[in-house]
Amino acid sequence: MVEGNDREKLENLAELFRIVLKHRPINYTGKTLYPDLPAEQLSQVYKRLKIGMAVFDRREALLEALQEIKDKELGVSVVVSGLFSHIRQDCQKLGLFRHTVNYSLGVWGKKEKLPHPKITGITTMCGHGLVSFNLVQSLLKEVREGKKTPAEASETLAQPCVCGVFNTHRAADLLRALI
Amino acid sequence: MKIDSVKCQKCAECLPYCPVGAIVVRNKKITIDQDECVECGVCLRSGVCREGAFGREELRWPRILRAEFSDPTIPHKKTDIAGRGTAEMKTNDISGRFKRGEVGVAVELGRPGIGTRLSEVEKVTREVARLEIPLEEANPVSALVQDREKGTFPPEILAEKVLSAIVEFKVTFERTEEILGWLRQVTEKLDTVASVSLIGRSEPQGLIPLEELLVQKRITFYPNGKVNIGLGRPLAEP
Numbered sequence: 411m412v413e414g415n416d417r418e419k420l421e422n423l424a425e426l427f428r429i430v431l432k433h434r435p436i437n438y439t440g441k442t443l444y445p446d447l448p449a450e451q452l453s454q455v456y457k458r459l460k461i462g463m464a465v466f467d468r469r470e471a472l473l474e475a476l477q478e479i480k481d482k483e484l485g486v487s488v489v490v491s492g493l494f495s496h497i498r499q500d501c502q503k504l505g506l507f508r509h510t511v512n513y514s515l516g517v518w519g520k521k522e523k524l525p526h527p528k529i530t531g532i533t534t535m536c537g538h539g540l541v542s543f544n545l546v547q548s549l550l551k552e553v554r555e556g557k558k559t560p561a562e563a564s565e566t567l568a569q570p571c572v573c574g575v576f577n578t579h580r581a582a583d584l585l586r587a588l589i
Numbered sequence: 590m591k592i593d594s595v596k597c598q599k600c601a602e603c604l605p606y607c608p609v610g611a612i613v614v615r616n617k618k619i620t621i622d623q624d625e626c627v628e629c630g631v632c633l634r635s636g637v638c639r640e641g642a643f644g645r646e647e648l649r650w651p652r653i654l655r656a657e658f659s660d661p662t663i664p665h666k667k668t669d670i671a672g673r674g675t676a677e678m679k680t681n682d683i684s685g686r687f688k689r690g691e692v693g694v695a696v697e698l699g700r701p702g703i704g705t706r707l708s709e710v711e712k713v714t715r716e717v718a719r720l721e722i723p724l725e726e727a728n729p730v731s732a733l734v735q736d737r738e739k740g741t742f743p744p745e746i747l748a749e750k751v752l753s754a755i756v757e758f759k760v761t762f763e764r765t766e767e768i769l770g771w772l773r774q775v776t777e778k779l780d781t782v783a784s785v786s787l788i789g790r791s792e793p794q795g796l797i798p799l800e801e802l803l804v805q806k807r808i809t810f811y812p813n814g815k816v817n818i819g820l821g822r823p824l825a826e827p
Contacts, residue, residue: 411679413670426592443634443662458656459671461679476818487680489815497816498795509819510681512695512788513803514811515769518776519783523703530701538606538661538672539752540631548605548691570606571633572661573672 411461411487420460422484424453427462429482433475435464439574463575466529480504491575532584536571545570550588560585590621590632592650596642603637608752609704627704627752628656651746654707657729658751665729673697673755674729678788681817684726685825691759692799693788694768699753699783705781707733708747713756713783714740716775759788765802786814793827 412419431438431449440452447455455556458552466472472490480486490497494511501508517524524530525543533541558566564581568574575585592612597619604612604619604680611625633643648656657665663783667675677695678687687693696713699705710730717724718740724731733742760768765787776783787810789799803810 411676413676413680414686461671467672480820483822485820487682487817487821489679489817491813491815493813494816495812501795501816501818504818506818506820507793508791508797508816510678510687510788510790510817511797512678512693512786512799512815514797514814515785515787516809517782518702518773518785518809519698519779520703520781523782526700534701537700539704540629541702542606542608542610542631542660543702544605544610545605564763569635570608572634 411459411489419486420457421459422486423462423484424457426479426484426486426488427453427456427464428576429478430462430464430475433466433471433478435471436467436579437574437576438462438464440573441574442569443572443574446561463573465575465577466578467579469496469500469563473503476504480506528584528588530569535576535581536573537575538571538573540570540572541567541576542570550585553585554589560589590626590628590630591644591646592619592621593642593644594618594620595638597638598640598642603632603643605634606635606637608702609750621750625750626655627659627750628652629659629752630656630662630819634662642731651743651749652767654746654749655751658754659704662685667729667732668727673753675725675727675755675757676699677755677757677817678817681788681790682819682821682824686727687759687788687790688826689790689792690762691790692762692765692768693757693759694772695786695788696756696772696776697753697784697786698756698779699751700784701782702752703782704750704752705754706747707742707754709750709779709781710754710756711740711742711747712778714742716740716771717756720771722758722760725759728755728756728757730756762798762802765799766806790826798799 552558560582564578568576611622661672664671668674735743791796791797
């Protein structure tokens with residue numbers, strides 16, 4: 411992410427995403443919003459948004475991407491989301507220290523308004539809350555009836571998440587567990 | 590959001606897409622409950638309606654706040670950041686927003702997936718003001734505060750509903766436990782949910798005092814989360 415309008419930093423953000431996309435993330439910012447946009451034009455999207463996100467299902471691919479980003483010294487802020495134990499190990503491999511950490515203390519307040527945790531386990535993959543509880547229930551019904559596979563249902567669930575941070579592989583696994 | 594009743598074929602396939610359940614059937618018509626709709630745009634962007642019946646009206650104050658806080662494709666006017674309108678700790682290596690000896694506190698009302706009226710958000714900003722803690726300025730919620738001493742919003746915005754809004758501030762490390770106890774009491778009075786997170790800055794060798802404190806005091810936190818890995822340059826704090 412880049413704050414402000416530093417042109418060089420925004421160019422570097424675009425370069426960072428050329429590297430990220432080379433390592434084949436399973437989802438990324440722009441995938442659902444601009445599915446037909448060529449990679450070069452996609453980099454313009456990142457410059458406009460000043461932020462981009464990507465999801466990897468292989469830790470090795472993430473590590474390779476981070477190593478390349480580090481070596482290029484792009485100077486853009488990078489945030490990794492995942493298990494803290496994994497991130498700590500990966501930082502060590504990269505010769506980095508964790509700089510700042512966001513610890514979630516969970517959901518407080520009127521929790522009785524929430525559906526079953528297995529449903530929120532899927533919807534909360536979109537941090538902006540754009541994947542609805544009802545959509546999960548509706549697609550789960552279709553999966554149970556054999557109208558959709560878990561993988562197809564997870565692609566539909568990923569659609570509302572404009573940031574591209576929704577993990578479709580994990581969602582498919584969670585749907586399978588709910589059948 | 591609105592539905593063109595001429596184009597709508599009443600197939601009802603759009604109903605589950607709305608994150609707040611604002612697409613409803615009334616008098617055998619598919620319609621949008623305008624009081625519940627948070628203007629997130631999911632119905633329109635999803636392309637679920639083959640007839641193209643969804644549309645968006647020009648939004649005026651204060652309804653425009655619904656879209657600014659709920660539609661991640663619309664940047665907030667104050668911060669020029671889309672989504673929740675705040676960089677939080679994502680750029681902390683460069684911004685230095687959270688320094689050593691400080692703890693960031695983020696209370697995201699309405700998350701996950703319930704939404705919140707701004708009156709609920711004001712309940713938290715009022716309490717923060719009562720403790721004389723300044724709100725994070727680079728955050729769109731602080732721009733809504735009309736009376737800084739009382740932490741109050743303009744009355745005309747209180748009924749507006751948004752998907753979520755983050756109240757952000759920071760305290761000294763020593764006040765962490767006190768603030769968490771206070772926050773428990775504040776969130777118990779809410780008519781919505783709130784996702785609570787703390788932000789900790791590492792010491793030079795990567796040790797994070799906040800993490801040590803949470804473990805030591807047996808304060809439960811998720812085993813996963815966001816980590817800024819310090820690649821931003823120039824560093825605000827070596």
